[in-house]
Amino acid sequence: MKKSPLDDKELDVLNNFIEETFGENESLFDRKSDENLNIKMYVVYPTVERPYYTVVTMGLSDYTMNITGKLAELLPNRIELVMYVSADWNADDVDDPDRFLVFNILIAVANVLIDAEFAVPDGSTVNFGEPVRDDSKLSVAMVVHTDTFCTLPSGDKVAFRPVCMLSDGELQFRKENGVSAIVERLTLVDSENPLLTIFDREPVADENTTVPIDFYDMHASKIEKKELDTESINACNHISVFILWCIENDLIDAEFTEFFGQDIEEIKSGDYDIRKFFLNSLGGVFEKEILSDTGKQFVDYYYKFGAGKKEPSYPSDVDKMALEYFGEEKYNCEEFRDEAYLFVPYDEKYKKRMFKFINANYKKFLKNKK
Numbered sequence: 230m231k232k233s234p235l236d237d238k239e240l241d242v243l244n245n246f247i248e249e250t251f252g253e254n255e256s257l258f259d260r261k262s263d264e265n266l267n268i269k270m271y272v273v274y275p276t277v278e279r280p281y282y283t284v285v286t287m288g289l290s291d292y293t294m295n296i297t298g299k300l301a302e303l304l305p306n307r308i309e310l311v312m313y314v315s316a317d318w319n320a321d322d323v324d325d326p327d328r329f330l331v332f333n334i335l336i337a338v339a340n341v342l343i344d345a346e347f348a349v350p351d352g353s354t355v356n357f358g359e360p361v362r363d364d365s366k367l368s369v370a371m372v373v374h375t376d377t378f379c380t381l382p383s384g385d386k387v388a389f390r391p392v393c394m395l396s397d398g399e400l401q402f403r404k405e406n407g408v409s410a411i412v413e414r415l416t417l418v419d420s421e422n423p424l425l426t427i428f429d430r431e432p433v434a435d436e437n438t439t440v441p442i443d444f445y446d447m448h449a450s451k452i453e454k455k456e457l458d459t460e461s462i463n464a465c466n467h468i469s470v471f472i473l474w475c476i477e478n479d480l481i482d483a484e485f486t487e488f489f490g491q492d493i494e495e496i497k498s499g500d501y502d503i504r505k506f507f508l509n510s511l512g513g514v515f516e517k518e519i520l521s522d523t524g525k526q527f528v529d530y531y532y533k534f535g536a537g538k539k540e541p542s543y544p545s546d547v548d549k550m551a552l553e554y555f556g557e558e559k560y561n562c563e564e565f566r567d568e569a570y571l572f573v574p575y576d577e578k579y580k581k582r583m584f585k586f587i588n589a590n591y592k593k594f595l596k597n598k599k
Contacts, residue, residue, distance in 0.1 A: 230292035230343045239381045243290065243309075246379035247271055250389070251283045251311070256320055258332055266339060267291075270332050275316045281425055282314040284331055289339045290387045294349065305378045305386035308342065308349065310335050312392045315427040327428075330361060338370050338392055349390070352408035354400060365428040367394035373408065373424060393424040398435030406440050409535050413447075414438070420450040442532050443468045443544075445513030448571065455566045462504055466575045467547040468515050469504040470583045471532065476503075478591070480524030504575070530594045531587075541593065546586040554582070 235243065248254070254271035268288040275281055290307040312335055319325045338355050351374040360368045370392050378388040395403065395411070403411040414434045415423035448464035451457065475481055476493060486493060492510065495501035507513060517525045536542035551569040552560045560569045573579060 230294055230345060232291060233293045234291040235381070239383065239385075242381055243287070243379055243387060246387075247285050247287070247309075250377065250379075251285055252276065252279065254285075266336070266343060268336055268339060270335065272320050274320070281316050281422065282318055282320055284312045284314060284335065285389070286310040286335055286339060289342065292343055293385070294345070305388035307381075307385055307387040308390050309387055310338060310372070310392050311377075311389050313422055313425045315425060327362070330428075331426075334361065334370055334394075335392060338372065342372070352403060352411075354395070354403075356400070361394070362428050366396045366432055367426075367428060367430075368397055369395040369400045371395050371400075371403070371408075371411075373412065391424045394426045394428070396432040396435075398432050398438075401436040402434035402438050405436065409533075410440050413440075413534060416447050416450075420447060420454060439516065442515045442517060442528050443471075444515065445508060451568050452571060455568065457566060457568060457571060458564065459571050462508075463571050463575065465504050465507050465513060466573070466579065467543075467570065467583065469507045470580055471543060471587065472507060472515060472519075473503045473580065474584055474587045475520060475524055480521050480527065482519055482521055482524075485519045526598070527591060527594050530597070531590045541590050543587070543590070546590075547583070550582050550586065 251271075252273035255274050256272035258270040258272065259267075266288060268286050271285040271287060273279075273283040273285070286309045288309075290309050293306045294304075294308070312331060314331055318327060318331065320328060322328055334357075337357070341355050342349055342353075349372060351372075353372045355370045355372075357368050357370070360366055371394075373391045373393065375389065375391060378386045380386050393415070399411055399414070402414070411434060412423050417433045418427060418430055419425045445465045445468065448468075449461050452459060452461055452464060473496065476496060481493075489506075489510065492501060492506055496503050496506060507515070511519070517528065520528065531541045532543045533540065534542070534544050536545065547570050551573050554573050555565075555569055559565075565572055
């Protein structure tokens with residue numbers, strides 16, 4: 230990175246953006262590192278809406294990344310770091326080593342990024358070599374890309390990159406399965422904010438962990454945590470319908486079909502609720518192993534969380550269907566708390582609506598496969 234300090238006007242814009250986006254800072258930590266990086270830490274305290282601390286750096290954006298060509302038009306050329314820390318962190322006790330642990334992690338990451346010659350890839354890591362705390366199994370800091378950025382008067386953009394902590398095993402899982410896969414696994418820790426750092430948590434993955442396509446618990450936990458007025462079985466509606474479509478279109482593995490032959494026949498005839506089969510026989514976990522080779526290729530193409538706006542994405546289509554069903558005003562109502570898809574009634578019309586999306590994307594998949 231090249232040093233190119235922000236001027237006072239740009240600093241004011243950045244300060245206002247941080248306050249508007251993350252909340253008013255109630256504590257400030259100022260530190261000059263060995264690499265002559267002067268970093269301030271804005272600490273935003275937990276609230277009802279955000280029941281965790283938010284720590285935002287200020288100073289890393291005095292450096293610009295070396296981004297050229299078309300990427301320069303697409304990627305922010307400056308960054309700051311954000312770390313979400315569980316509410317049991319003691320941000321005020323100067324005698325508590327944990328207070329400085331969070332700050333030191335962010336400074337260490339910042340120093341590594343400054344030494345980078347080019348743009349920081351999604352999922353970049355800093356390995357501390359051992360757990361950062363005696364009671365912790367977390368030893369790796371991972372930098373994740375998000376769409377949160379501030380545009381300065383000069384036209385430069387400052388991206389705010391969350392930093393979360395991983396165990397060695399979780400790092401191996403990320404290397405083998407990608408950033409989105411480990412972030413999805415981290416929803417088991419906190420479904421609302423998977424990037425939340427809880428130092429004494431247990432790891433949720435290692436090199437032997439298989440990647441499910443989707444699973445009931447991730448959606449059911451939203452019902453519980455947000456206290457949504459809907460039945461818990463609705464957490465598996467969209468997953469079950471996709472499996473049903475695969476059954477009806479012969480995209481299920483032959484051995485699986487033979488083993489569950491009677492259940493599948495009853496599902497096809499309508500005598501057995503596919504949702505109960507999913508929960509009771511599959512344990513509420515949708516994995517690739519139950520699909521044929523073509524079925525596996527199709528889910529890789531279509532059943533993707535966090536896909537871009539123009540990319541095929543079944544989870545996005547589930548939300549689109551809910552929007553079409555309720556209309557924009559009801560879809561965004563307080564009752565649903567951004568989870569309208571969990572309130573759409575599960576019936577034959579539900580299946581037809583989702584089958585329409587799946588069929589359209591399967592045709593595109595087959596066309597691209599040729």
